[in-house]
Amino acid sequence: MTESTQTRSERARQSVLDATADLVAEVGVERTTIDEIASRSGVAKSTIYRHFPSKEVLVVEAVHACIDIPIVTDTGSLRDDLISCFSGTTKASYDGRLGDMMLSLMDAAQRDPELGRLVRAQTDQKRRLATTVIERAVARGDLPADVDVDLLVTLLAGPLVYTKLVRRQRVTDELVAAVVDTVLTRYSVKQ
């Protein structure tokens, strides 16, 4: 990716991280084993331990490598920016591999402080994207200055995350639009 010339060590490291992420997505954090990671990645167990001190650290790094932050648009329309923002964060974070990991990660995060920090940081980061969009709208006067931004983000993100994680249904663009429109109506925003 970054360099087409990859040293042997780097290739092994990357294979391990990939296999770990795949396994966490498939069987969850608890059932992920070093032996299976070795088997899938084609990297020897001894080599894995040369790169990562423990299974916990490996999992944290593997998850960390899966996270990418989408960019927020600035069209001047609160509605469009929110839809774009939540479509982006939902697709980036809850579709594909990371989406399959989330429940297991959140569960494991209850007991593993390091994973807890990671999951919380991930959640906060996504909320901050929406917060940015909303605060820009407040600055424009499209939203009242005394709006409860935190509540607003929860009202928007809640139904989408609930649909994905609890109901295990796809988050369609229609749902995103419906959620955004419902919440914005409350604040009398022109559409």
Add this chain to the structure above:
Amino acid sequence: MTESTQTRSERARQSVLDATADLVAEVGVERTTIDEIASRSGVAKSTIYRHFPSKEVLVVEAVHACIDIPIVTDTGSLRDDLISCFSGTTKASYDGRLGDMMLSLMDAAQRDPELGRLVRAQTDQKRRLATTVIERAVARGDLPADVDVDLLVTLLAGPLVYTKLVRRQRVTDELVAAVVDTVLTRYSVKQ
């Protein structure tokens, strides 16, 4: 509870179910072990296996025993009924022991079909409470007849579940009221 005269076998069985629920709430489904259940409940491992064929069955029964369905009010006010409904389901299902179990259960439910059915049934049951309240409002004419009930329930339940499970914050009565009011404004319901 149901009978103050409890045979020895019944007492043992109940102790096991209790200890199992406690353990699942504390350390999750995966880290819950029969030996620890035996140790905590004061019931011998051999006795546990006389009552339950496997750890999986035991966990399912223990979780099942934790579930109770709150009753929905019928005050004639959609807003009041919704607030009562979601306060009730939230308190009953996400506070206390069951709340501590949920993430681990939902994770385990991804791989265990039996747990999957249980969790899904639990979710559906709670949604049906809200659906009942909404349909009564439609019948009264308080909501348009063509309202998307399923979407409406998601809009209401989503932020509350998200607050509890993802943000790991308490679901206050203020939050419930704010969510209900926001969603109902969209449908121009008098408050």
Add this chain to the structure above:
DNA sequence: CGCGAACGCTACGAGACCGTATCGGCACAT
């Protein structure tokens, strides 16, 4: 092209856990 560092393979000890078996003792119904 040569040498050292890193790799793959295999085996190992320790510990956790499951599910079964054995056996002595206590509860509960008759």
Add this chain to the structure above:
DNA sequence: ATGTGCCGATACGGTCTCGTAGCGTTCGCG
């Protein structure tokens, strides 16, 4: 009261997993 059936304690075999170690092989830098 008395015996039968269920319980508690304990031990066991088997499996899985972690993390370490030894050893031959191969990559890649100079």
